[in-house]
């Protein structure tokens with residue numbers, strides 16, 4: 001039953017919820033440049049929003065079922081763009097990349113789901129070149145006390161249903177802890193999302 005949920009229902013739900021965020025992807029993705037790493041690509045919903053100016057995209061995803069869907073998204077891209085995309089089954093806790101090797105990392109709704117986000121952020125820091133950019137679009141812990149209390153209360157039920165997604169991570173603090181400069185990060189309330197997952201952290205953190 002759990003397998004059925006993970007294989008068929010969760011990827012379907014992920015795609016459905018994701019469609020609400022296309023306007024955000026359209027705002028954020030076209031500016032990514034150079035050799036890019038996207039962590040936790042899921043079903044590949046971001047692929048069509050990358051500009052043709054990127055040099056390459058390494059798309060990391062641990063889940064084989066999601067990665068297969070991502071491969072289908074890659075297949076509908078223009079050949080010139082698709083040739084720059086490399087899909088890799090891998091884990092954000094131990095990135096299969098050399099240190100100081102990528103210009104930009106995208107974390108889009110993924111630091112909520114990675115079991116040890118600080119470890120993943122330290123890995124991202126390692127693989128980014130100096131002055132490289134970590135681009136973020138993440139739902140995080142709410143600043144509103146009542147909403148935060150709901151996030152805490154519902155988290156134990158939510159996490160198994162959302163395949164590990166945590167409702168109340170203090171991702172901003174973790175990014176600081178990993179050593180990034182965080183001047184260009186913003187927290188705001190997303191009006192298309194329910195309050196439980198509607199506090200967003202968006203912007204660019206830089207490796208000094």
Ligand SMILES: C[S@@+](CC[C@H](N)C(=O)[O-])C[C@H]1O[C@@H](n2cnc3c(N)ncnc32)[C@H](O)[C@@H]1O
Nearest residue numbers: 018040041042062063091092108109110113114
């Ligand atoms: C909510 S989905 C977001 C998918 C996609 N980034 C998007 O924008 O819709 C969270 C993603 O994080 C991935 N993930 C979970 N643990 C991970 C890990 N250890 N390393 C990399 N990705 C991970 C999941 O497999 C899933 O694809």
